[in-house]
Amino acid sequence: MTMKSFYVQNMLRKYKKQITSAQHIARAADSARNLHFNYQDDETQLSDMDQRVVDARRQGLVERVAREVYENLLFSGSTNPIVEEIKAQLEVDLGFAVLFRNLFPNLSFQIYKETDLGPIKVTRDEKEDIMNKLWAISLDKVNATML
Numbered sequence: 001m002t003m004k005s006f007y008v009q010n011m012l013r014k015y016k017k018q019i020t021s022a023q024h025i026a027r028a029a030d031s032a033r034n035l036h037f038n039y040q041d042d043e044t045q046l047s048d049m050d051q052r053v054v055d056a057r058r059q060g061l062v063e064r065v066a067r068e069v070y071e072n073l074l075f076s077g078s079t080n081p082i083v084e085e086i087k088a089q090l091e092v093d094l095g096f097a098v099l100f101r102n103l104f105p106n107l108s109f110q111i112y113k114e115t116d117l118g119p120i121k122v123t124r125d126e127k128e129d130i131m132n133k134l135w136a137i138s139l140d141k142v143n144a145t146m147l
Contacts, residue, residue: 016102020076024068058146066142070135074100074109082141089137090130098122098130 073083091097097114111127112119122130 017076020071024071027064028068062139062143062146065146066135066138069142070138073134073138075102082145086134086137086141089141090134093133093137094130 069080069082069086072080073087087098094113099112099114099119101110101112102108111122111130113122113126
């Protein structure tokens, strides 16, 4: 029995999404296990703690959440409102729309910019700049929304 290419590609796409979701769940479970910060109801106890330790823990948590959002935007095409806001901000900063493509069979990640002539693959330097801007925007957005 032979399978049509469409069915194979569809199966591989679903399998890739399952793998990505499993990795996200495993990372979240590991982060929850390693997070030992107990929020204190009593403000006097919290004010006695070293503020630098509290800030470092918060920054670590912000970075973990930002990484999840960042990976959702790049690899799974999430329609989460925060992801959509980050993508919109990236497009405003860049001045053009971008398309993220993760081609499963050869495992290459590609970024295209939308033009009037159609999507054009960005250069390696542009790709690095886009990824850096995307990470900075993700960090800022998550930091602003976390309590």
